[in-house]
Amino acid sequence: MAAIAVKGCVIVGEIPSQLGLLALYKKKCEKCSWEEPAASAGLIDPTTKEYRIGFNCPKCKNLQDVIIKNA
Numbered sequence: 064m065a066a067i068a069v070k071g072c073v074i075v076g077e078i079p080s081q082l083g084l085l086a087l088y089k090k091k092c093e094k095c096s097w098e099e100p101a102a103s104a105g106l107i108d109p110t111t112k113e114y115r116i117g118f119n120c121p122k123c124k125n126l127q128d129v130i131i132k133n134a
Contacts, residue, residue, distance in 0.1 A: 066107065069130040071118070075102050083109040086131045092120035093127060107133045 066077045066086035076087035084107045090099040097120050105114040112133040119126050 065134045067132050067134050069132050071127050071129040072131060073098065074131070080106075083107050084133050086114060088129070088131060090118050090129055092123060092125055094125040095120060095123040097122040105129075105131060107131060109133075 066074050066084060066088075068074045068088065071091060071093060072088040073091050074086060074088050078085040078087070086105050086107055087102045088105065089102055091097070105116065107114045114129075114131040116129050117126060118129060
């Protein structure tokens with residue numbers, strides 16, 4: 064199992080668990096390249112094999128998705 068950044072983030076680690084794969088990531092704006100200084104965590108759903116969340120860039124206010132898939 065491996066977490067793959069599809070959109071809006073950079074993968075910094077992953078932790079396998081009984082509930083699925085916990086992806087550690089930093090949000091990254093695709094418009095202005097701002098990157099979150101601290102890592103966030105998201106549990107990849109084992110049925111859809113995807114984690115999805117939206118965020119607003121604090122620098123340019125761009126609204127975008129963070130999408131991580133499990134390979």
